[in-house]
Amino acid sequence: MRPLTDEVTAQIEAPPEQVWALVSDVTRIGEFSPETVAGRWTGGSTGPEVGATFAGKVVRNGVGPTYWARCRVTRSEPSRRFEFAVGTTSRTVNTWGYRLQPFGTGTQVTEYYRLEPTxxxxxxxxLLGRLRSRTNRRGMATTLERMRQVLEER
Structure with missing residues (x-):
């Protein structure tokens, strides 16, 4: 069986604080992700604090089905890490996040996911891990490349 986690790393010529501001702004995810086409803060949350909630509109595999996924911020360390759990308040299905490290004049950013081993x-x-893993990997690479393009145009 394939591992229940994976990650993709990219180098972005922008300082960690700019990269973090972008990866932690869930309202912009639709500009970058091939599957999560929109995001909005929920439950009175307005920013990336631990415990803040948001919803991500997912178009599975880029074609459907379409649904809103409930998310909760689990780590929020400016310029270093942003992570969130997907699921309900009582059950996490998976966790997604970004780790940032200064690298030369820019930032090394790693997007990752981890499925809960239920x-x-x-x-x-x-049954579907090989296909889903490949889709997740391509999606993370696409997301980071689109973010890189936006950040390096500044």
Missing amino acids: WPVRLYWA
């Missing part, structure tokens, strides 16, 4: 997730991953 039996339904393990069964799903055993």
Whole structure:
């Protein structure tokens, strides 16, 4: 069975604080992600603090089905890390995040995901993990490349 986690790293010629401001602004994710086409803060949340909630509009595999995923910020370390859990308040399905490190005159940014090892997730991953893993990897690479283009144009 494929691992329940993966990551993609890119170099961006922008300082960590600019990269962090972009990756932690969930209202802009639709500009970058091939699957999450919109995002909005929910429950009175207005920014990337631990415990803040938001919803991401997902178009699965870029074609559907379409649904809103509930998310909660689990780590928010300006210029270093932004991470959020996807699921309900009582059950996390997966966690997505970004790790940032200064690198030369720019930033090394790593997007990652980690699936929770529940039996339904393990069964799903055993059946469709190869395809979903490939889709996730391509999506992370696309997201980081689109972010790189925006940040390096400044």
